[in-house]
Amino acid sequence: xxxxxxxxxxxxxxxxxxxxxxxxxxxxxxxxxxxxxxxxxxxxxxxxxxxxxxxxxxxxxxxxxxx
Numbered sequence: 001x002x003x004x005x006x007x008x009x010x011x012x013x014x015x016x017x018x019x020x021x022x023x024x025x026x027x028x029x030x031x032x033x034x035x036x037x038x039x040x041x042x043x044x045x046x047x048x049x050x051x052x053x054x055x056x057x058x059x060x061x062x063x064x065x066x067x
Contacts, residue, residue, distance in 0.1 A: 022057040025066055034060065 021038070024031035034057045041049030 021054050022061055024057065025061070025064075030060055031057070 024035040034053050038050055038053035038057070041047075041053060
């Protein structure tokens, strides 16, 4: 009888994020909104929501030339 391997040979290599969370620019409405959403997600233990907000913040800061 032949045995078929149904699992991955090695674990997936995920990049380790060494920089901290993106910082909002004070007084900017979109930055404030994303930061508030991130704080709410952290308070509710929603790690996926925190990650989503970090991506949104990073993209916003990059698009505005602030990162």
